[in-house]
Amino acid sequence: MGAYRFVHSADVHLDSPLRSLALRDPRLAEFVGNASRQVFSRIVDLCLDEQVNALLLAGDLYDGEQTSMKTARFLAEQLRRLDAAGIKVFVIRGNHDALSKITKELVLPENVHLFGGRADAIEIPRDCGERPIAIHGLSFARPQAPESLLAKYRPPVAGAINIGLMHTSLDGSPPHDVYAPCSTADLLGSGFRYWALGHIHKRSTTEGPCTVVMPGIPQGRDVGEQGPKSVTLASVLDDGSVTLEERIVGLAQFERVVVDASGAASWPELAARLEKALGDAADRSASDHLVARLAVSGTTSLAWTIRRDADLLRAEAEARAEAIGNVWIEKIDTDCRRPAVDSAEIADPVETLRRTMSDEIVGSEAFRAEADGIVSDLLAQLPPECRRSLAPDDTGLDLLVGRLASEGSEEVLARLAAGSTQEVR
Known part of the structure; x- marks a missing residue:
């Protein structure tokens, strides 16, 4: 009873820009910016080392309006390595891929199947006595997909082991845009045996009548994507049983x-x-x-x-x-x-100023009213999503102003205390 083995990855985001890092440390930005290519090479290495049947890429291989043909050449070279080994590659476009010029211009090797804007199912013939495999996929040409795509997929192929690729935000994940929302329960009841998902950058798995896997991003890009990053090595037997292995590639x-x-x-x-x-x-x-x-x-x-x-x-x-x-x-x-200092140290002028700032200035209604106005004016100049993140409501605004006032006070006092004898090295 032969197993159909594949590596499932998504959200590679080749050459993703790292503006926030670049502002702080250009060397670090360059290192992490190049990491996405090195990680994709590692994914290809894993496919070759494990001699899998296929590589499944569930969207966002690129990162937006990518115009570098160096990226195209790099990708083509890696895919040719798989082609030479007889390993198939199945790809769907995600919301970021839909913006990429390379997506439309790159000529792919023969081993690669890029699903188009209409749902398709590719049946893979196997040795005599082995159940056929049917790979389903659907890409979107535009970066918006506000409604579920599940109904657009073809029905499961009778007698085959059906594997679907979908780029979806599932039931929703706060850091990610809504894209082709779909419930896990609907996927479990779809009649497919495995759903290879993409879009959410945190790994998750659900097993039952169908195995649903979100592999997560294979290379984190900032501290919001912390922890080891991986792909999934899956094996499906003719009886429909599925085994999963998480392989760290980050x-x-x-x-x-x-x-x-x-x-x-x-x-x-x-x-x-x-x-x-x-x-x-x-x-x-x-x-x-x-x-x-x-x-x-x-x-x-x-x-x-x-x-x-x-x-x-x-x-x-x-x-x-x-x-x-x-x-x-x-x-x-x-x-x-x-x-905290006792009353005997109140003669320290910096400590006296700290208490005055804390008790009489920062805590006063006049200060808070003026600070609220300044912060509100600054927030009004930010995009709506940034405003909601920093101060989602009046309570959030009050907490933000309090935090900024406290930080500002400490900064002033730290400068004034430069000669403090309590803080020698």
């Missing part, structure tokens, strides 16, 4: 790394804690490289020094990351506070 793994600065009394002690946190995270990482967003928090007498000397803190972190090897610093967030 080159760089984004992670939030917490550094507890509580009680740290000197700069060398803080630097040692940075190094340990990065080393532990690197040991846990399942990928070749770790891209870390550090979150330094806690109550420490170094609080104002940490805020004031953020550039030096980053230099410390980068030096230790380089010593560990294959570790990058994406960003450092700090949320440290000074220990």
